[in-house]
Amino acid sequence: MGLLSRKDSKLILDPLADDNPITIQVLGICSALAITAQLKASIVMAISVLFVLGAGNVVISLIRNIIPSKIRIIVQLTVVAALVIIVDQVLKAFSYQLSKELGAFIGLIITNCIIMGRFEAFALGNGPWRSFLDGIGNALGYGVILIIVGFFRELLGSGTLLGFKVLGDPIAKTGLYSIGYENNGFMLLAPMALIVVGVIIWVQRTRNKALIED
Amino acid sequence: MENRTDKNSYTILFAIGMVLIVGALLAFVASSLKPNITENKRIEKQQNILYAMGVNENEEGSANFISTDKVADEFTKYITKQIVITNGTQAEENSEAYLIDVKKEQSKAKSGGERRLPLFIGEKEGKTYYIAPIRGKGLWDAVWAYVAMDKNMVVQGAYFDHQGETAGLGANIKERFFMDDFIGEHLLDASGNFVGINISKSNADPLNKDKTDNEVDAIAGATITGDGVSAMLRSDLKLYVPYFKTLKN
Numbered sequence: 001m002g003l004l005s006r007k008d009s010k011l012i013l014d015p016l017a018d019d020n021p022i023t024i025q026v027l028g029i030c031s032a033l034a035i036t037a038q039l040k041a042s043i044v045m046a047i048s049v050l051f052v053l054g055a056g057n058v059v060i061s062l063i064r065n066i067i068p069s070k071i072r073i074i075v076q077l078t079v080v081a082a083l084v085i086i087v088d089q090v091l092k093a094f095s096y097q098l099s100k101e102l103g104a105f106i107g108l109i110i111t112n113c114i115i116m117g118r119f120e121a122f123a124l125g126n127g128p129w130r131s132f133l134d135g136i137g138n139a140l141g142y143g144v145i146l147i148i149v150g151f152f153r154e155l156l157g158s159g160t161l162l163g164f165k166v167l168g169d170p171i172a173k174t175g176l177y178s179i180g181y182e183n184n185g186f187m188l189l190a191p192m193a194l195i196v197v198g199v200i201i202w203v204q205r206t207r208n209k210a211l212i213e214d
Numbered sequence: 215m216e217n218r219t220d221k222n223s224y225t226i227l228f229a230i231g232m233v234l235i236v237g238a239l240l241a242f243v244a245s246s247l248k249p250n251i252t253e254n255k256r257i258e259k260q261q262n263i264l265y266a267m268g269v270n271e272n273e274e275g276s277a278n279f280i281s282t283d284k285v286a287d288e289f290t291k292y293i294t295k296q297i298v299i300t301n302g303t304q305a306e307e308n309s310e311a312y313l314i315d316v317k318k319e320q321s322k323a324k325s326g327g328e329r330r331l332p333l334f335i336g337e338k339e340g341k342t343y344y345i346a347p348i349r350g351k352g353l354w355d356a357v358w359a360y361v362a363m364d365k366n367m368v369v370q371g372a373y374f375d376h377q378g379e380t381a382g383l384g385a386n387i388k389e390r391f392f393m394d395d396f397i398g399e400h401l402l403d404a405s406g407n408f409v410g411i412n413i414s415k416s417n418a419d420p421l422n423k424d425k426t427d428n429e430v431d432a433i434a435g436a437t438i439t440g441d442g443v444s445a446m447l448r449s450d451l452k453l454y455v456p457y458f459k460t461l462k463n
Contacts, residue, residue: 037382068225093250
């Protein structure tokens with residue numbers, strides 16, 4: 001990569017696969033369960049986290065030398081909360097329909113432990129540019145898993161993708177439904193998200209044995 | 215040597231400074247965006263009301279409001295009268311009735327005050343629609359609706375919405391397959407008593423052919439949201455019954 005040094009590009013690429021925040025670090029599981037019943041919600045959540053984590057990491061990194069260590073967690077929380085409120089307000093003002101569809105999800109970004117995790121583990125000890133890359137990388141790694149899980153849950157649970165009926169119409173019995181296929185409503189419930197994440201973890205560790213912990 | 219940032223005085227000053235900066239920033243963002251947000255909410259209300267009476271841009275399967283640039287004109291065109299009902303039957307015209315906050319009126323009623331009931335009267339293709347805004351509780355947060363009825367309290371259309379029901383489950387109350395089930399449903403029973411419409415899990419009529427059974431089919435996995443919607447329809451629309459009785463005479 002010409003644009004980034006090898007060390008910098010590692011910051012983006014590692015979280016996408018072998019240091020993935022969800023499947024390897026097992027962070028952010030809560031939101032991966034809550035919002036992945038539909039692909040669209042997963043995508044928007046991924047984008048919102050991308051913004052909050054990218055910007056938050058830079059802010060924390062810029063003030064890392066003046067944060068009092070005793071209250072650093074509170075400072076981090078304030079930064080996340082402020083960014084999330086700004087995202088929420090801007091969406092409400094300029095993209096009202098979208099913000100309605102997201103509802104509580106935007107607020108839930110605050111509780112995403114990946115964000116606090118990256119502030120604490122990376123931004124407090126690195127410069128703004130590297131922190132920015134780390135934030136983007138981790139948010140992408142998170143987003144990829146979210147989108148994979150959302151894809152399977154919406155496809156198998158509702159027979160749709162982004163709202164389009166890709167498998168035919170379950171009521172009119174067209175497409176796959178005409179030969180007796182049924183949607184698996186269980187896919188829409190949170191436990192199935194865990195099982196899908198579990199399958200991803202299994203596949204990933206089968207392919208790269210070095211990831212298996214004792 | 216003790217680090218400068220470990221001192222208590224520094225910590226307190228930092229905390230105060232941070233609160234001031236973040237507070238000022240958020241207050242600035244909120245107040246500068248507030249006019250846009252209020253306007254969006256007002257437009258949305260008009261869109262919801264028009265949607266309930268069938269003025270919308272629905273395509274097959276998806277619910278689409280009339281576009282925001284057209285909504286003001288269409289609203290004045292179709293909504294011929296807005297009234298506020300007090301004491302059950304006294305109706306007073308009020309061209310800003312749609313801005314009445316149902317939530318505030320409900321809490322007024324709870325604390326012993328009098329609840330104003332807004333009702334919007336629309337005309338479309340020679341038919342008169344009475345549209346009532348109602349509000350209740352779902353599983354996680356508020357649910358609300360605009361229900362368009364004829365003068366016999368037969369539902370002509372409905373728009374449901376929610377604050378934070380589960381995506382893919384309770385959130386489906388704002389999907390066409392659920393909302394369209396209400397069209398033609400009776401709120402009164404055969405002898406004219408108010409019963410509401412029950413979101414029923416044991417509905418023996420999943421295709422919703424029987425419009426006088428006071429039931430529509432529930433959404434699988436959204437029991438509590440469905441119960442909340444049933445309760446909302448029952449308790450809030452009941453308040454309009456005395457007014458609808460005066461229409462018949």
